[in-house]
Amino acid sequence: MSDTATTTTGRAPSVYVPSAEALATVLAPGSRPARPGPLSASLSFGWRALLKIKHVPEQLFDVTAFPIIMVLMFTYLFGGALADSPRDYLQFFLPGIMVTSVVMITMYTGVGLNNDIEKGVFDRIRTLPVWRPAALVGMIFGDLLRYILAALVILGVGLVLGFRPSGGVLGVLGGIGLLVVFSFAFSWVWTFFGLVLRSEKSVMGVSMMVLFPLTFLSNVFVEPATMPGWLQAFVKVNPITHLVSAVRGATAGTFDATNVMWLLLWSAGFVLVFGTLTMYRYNRR
């Protein structure tokens, strides 16, 4: 308000007086642009997610600090006991903890959506004449960036600690690619819970209840060979196991066709089942 002195009316510039002429210029009915296509609308919502990161950078804490802690903690906790040294363990463990961390942060998709519903934004979004899934697809697009960031952070920490993937750059990128594909598909589980559950807290609660057993009862930390039979049976069908095996294969420079196929099948299943359930709820609230 430094320019108060320059206004001749003596009125502070912050006092708004609606003027019919000014309003007339924005109210004239113009020709309506054609509605945007599905991709364009989804990308616009993705842009919104990027803007949110720009304005609230603290939200990146869970994709940077949390994964670093996970890697350090488990490498030094289990490394000596499960392998000859933390460094040896890391060669086995890093792809697994990368998967665990990224899959864990998929739950924030549900939390974010629930937050939107809590506020009024969701109402405006749902009255827009755009492709219906665009808001959710765009939200997940934004989240993909977070997944990639988390994966790269973990890879960076791993390399510093001595992780030496024999698959080279291409293998590692392939592994991250597989992880991102799965995470995109898996996010639809959380959009569904984000729509169905009443509060952010309950979304968090359910997410944790699903994610902890899913990530720990797998081949992330140890080879399943020493587990009891019934547990091995679960670990064997757990999609996280397929994902970890596929990512391990890729970073090691071998293409694990069976596990990649399972992982893609699971991904397609998640999108099909939970994508459909999500859109059903989205349209019927």
Add this chain to the structure above:
Amino acid sequence: MSNRNTGLAVETDGLVRSFGATRALDGLDLRVPAGTVYGVLGPNGAGKTTAVRVLATLLRPDGGQARVFGHDVVAEADQVRARVSLTGQYASLDEDLTGSENLVLLGRLLGLRKPAARERAEALLAAFGLTEAAGRQVKKYSGGMRRRIDIAASILNTPDLLFLDEPTTGLDPRSRNQVWEIIRAVVAHGTTVLLTTQYLDEADQLAGRIAVVDHGRVIAEGTPGELKSSVGSGTIHLRLRDAGRRPDAEKVLRAALGVPVQLEPDPVAMTARVGEDGTDLEASEQAARALGELARAGIVVDDFSLGQPSLDEVFLALTDHPAGAADERDDELEAAR
């Protein structure tokens, strides 16, 4: 846009919507002529918000029919969405984003290319006096600014029908007047406005027709004049210096105005309903006469005011219960979300 200004903007027949055991809409019939401001007046929990949410395609009705410009809100939701906009009671923008980013985003989603979306956002911000605040996050806006950017967002695509759900609730008088001016400008440019409110004077100021809603049903409908003639267009509130003179004052007022006079619990206070024929001028004349006659009778008046009947008085006149009786259904809004 064949019927942007003609015909019916909204038509509902026996609209029903329940939340659990609560019937938020219980056979709502509305006819909103295009090109006007239509007021939906009612207390908290009367079903106003539910009605707006059904019409804006956010909620599905359980029964009955609702059409917006002839399009069914369930079967032709997309056509409805292309022509309506909603400004809800809560800020419906992303609070983390700046005002300008919110408008550009909406412009993009409505099909504008980035430069056009930017241009439109700038024009809207300027027209709504928000240029200075364009780069600030919406969560840092004041209540009045928030409401303005919300309305700006709602007219981004110059909708044919704009829903405003209690647009001035919680605003200070100046912000309220700004919103009223904006609404007048919007309707002058051919957009139909459906406005919900708890204030009779707001509906009276803006609306061409008013529907009074209670328990999910329309209990009265008409022009503000018609409604007021059934309630009286004003109420005189007065306080005397001397409680002992109240019986005399009552007699004087009855004789001078020929209207019922009500004695309040406060021993010096009394009220009288005036303007029974529904004109504000008659109400003023009667008020002047009342004050004159009291002075002539030597009765000292300490406090005298003429106001519009409150929603409570409207409800008392139209039903046999005050507006507050609907309060047990305050949770309707919560359930609607």
